[in-house]
Amino acid sequence: MAKFNRKKKEGTPAISTASLPDIVFMLLFFFMVTTVMRETELKIIVKVPGATEVKKLEKKSLVSYIYIGKPRKSFQKIFGTEPRIQLNDAFAKVSDIGQYITSERSERDEKEVPFMTTSLKVDKNTKMGIVTDVKQALRKANALKINYSTRKEIVK
Numbered sequence: 095m096a097k098f099n100r101k102k103k104e105g106t107p108a109i110s111t112a113s114l115p116d117i118v119f120m121l122l123f124f125f126m127v128t129t130v131m132r133e134t135e136l137k138i139i140v141k142v143p144g145a146t147e148v149k150k151l152e153k154k155s156l157v158s159y160i161y162i163g164k165p166r167k168s169f170q171k172i173f174g175t176e177p178r179i180q181l182n183d184a185f186a187k188v189s190d191i192g193q194y195i196t197s198e199r200s201e202r203d204e205k206e207v208p209f210m211t212t213s214l215k216v217d218k219n220t221k222m223g224i225v226t227d228v229k230q231a232l233r234k235a236n237a238l239k240i241n242y243s244t245r246k247e248i249v250k
Contacts, residue, residue, distance in 0.1 A: 144247030
């Protein structure tokens, strides 16, 4: 008669890790492609006010940002606590806005210049005096397409 041997329990087989590097590199590539790096480092505090009627900008590549607000704590020793203007990565004066708009226009194609928008990101606690001065400087620089950045407020 034939003898039947019982197989001993050897446990579960090990999980194959051969495809693990492929998965890791695929995730790395995905995050590298989809991550957007911040263009400017904010040196001021900007908490934009809320609004009920909000419209998104169509071409964000044609938008130049002007930030207005109090300097961050690390910059308050140098610049004080009064609201300041930030253009790109540096603090600026109202008189620098015309040159800023000119440099932004020179970076764009001539066909895109009429569609450029200047977006004001202003802290909600900032007085309107500095905002009016910025708007006057934009008017002198012939930058008449102005947008106020805001967050959408939920109506109760």
